[in-house]
Amino acid sequence: MNLDRRWIYLLVFLALSVPIVTQYTVQPARMNDAERFFEVVEGIEAAPGRYAFVAMDFGPSTKGENQPQARAVVEHLMRKRIPVILFSLYYLAEPFLKSVPEEVARQLEREHPGETWEYGRDWINLGYRPGAGVLIQAIPKSENLAELFERDARGNRISELPAFSGLRTLRQIAFLAEFTGLVGVFDNYVQYFTSKDYTPAFGHGCTSITIPEAFIYLDSGQIQGLLGGLAGAAWYSEMLRQRYPERPVDESLMLNTGLGVAQLVVIAFIVLGNLAGLLRPPRRRQHGTGQDVEP
Numbered sequence: 001m002n003l004d005r006r007w008i009y010l011l012v013f014l015a016l017s018v019p020i021v022t023q024y025t026v027q028p029a030r031m032n033d034a035e036r037f038f039e040v041v042e043g044i045e046a047a048p049g050r051y052a053f054v055a056m057d058f059g060p061s062t063k064g065e066n067q068p069q070a071r072a073v074v075e076h077l078m079r080k081r082i083p084v085i086l087f088s089l090y091y092l093a094e095p096f097l098k099s100v101p102e103e104v105a106r107q108l109e110r111e112h113p114g115e116t117w118e119y120g121r122d123w124i125n126l127g128y129r130p131g132a133g134v135l136i137q138a139i140p141k142s143e144n145l146a147e148l149f150e151r152d153a154r155g156n157r158i159s160e161l162p163a164f165s166g167l168r169t170l171r172q173i174a175f176l177a178e179f180t181g182l183v184g185v186f187d188n189y190v191q192y193f194t195s196k197d198y199t200p201a202f203g204h205g206c207t208s209i210t211i212p213e214a215f216i217y218l219d220s221g222q223i224q225g226l227l228g229g230l231a232g233a234a235w236y237s238e239m240l241r242q243r244y245p246e247r248p249v250d251e252s253l254m255l256n257t258g259l260g261v262a263q264l265v266v267i268a269f270i271v272l273g274n275l276a277g278l279l280r281p282p283r284r285r286q287h288g289t290g291q292d293v294e295p
Helices: 005-022 032-042 060-079 091-111 133-141 145-149 185-192 208-220 229-243 251-279
Strands: 051-057 084-088 123-128 173-180 201-206 225-228
Touching: 005 251, 032 060, 032 201, 032 208, 032 225, 032 229, 051 060, 051 091, 051 185, 060 084, 060 091, 060 173, 060 201, 060 225, 060 229, 060 251, 084 091, 091 123, 133 145, 133 185, 173 185, 185 201, 201 208, 201 229, 208 225, 208 229, 225 229, 229 251
Parallel strands: 051 084, 051 173, 084 123, 173 201, 201 225
Antiparallel strands: none
């Protein structure tokens, strides 16, 4: 009952940090909604003029969940050599639009010496674009998406980039992946990233707190896959390891392991605290003072 709380904080810190430092992982829990997401991406065939659109609408506040989700999906797409178009409606996402594909490209080049993944061929970064729903509504209506977006985040004309010069209409986007923890952003894509005769396959990555809302869209068929929080990212990462055995352990598996161990530590302290309270001798009231004292 008199345990210094700093010991609790220390044990939680160790539970979170040791798996990351030692790269120790345990197999994450199976997530059927993440498997559906994986199968959709796995079923996409690379072909000239066929693209994947990845909307990374998150910032530092939800990086812990959304970044591992986006990284795993971008990696999967780049392994399959499907050109990726990165984009965001949230200005704080700009650093992640740049860093995530670059980190994936370096990892893949280490795994496959002699092969390269290059900007302008395997991915482009459109950067942050203001306009939210208005801009998303313009995409299905456009007959020339390369001209609609005009330039990428580096200032290059999209029509001059080798793999993306043929980008014209929504029908060329085989897959849409959107990752966010923001309220109302996901709705823009559900409502407007579609035309009368074509809707790309759609996968969504959300934070843990918004999973119940996201399941509504999964059950209705408006999205075909869902990554719920860090657990969804970890199971997707595990499926990538099963599909590509040479793939190293990534941060989502280590973070998920650390989170699980830390939660067990917290539960253990809750149980011990309650046991100590039950086994503690009952207090008696001292006459005349109104105070409880130990027997």
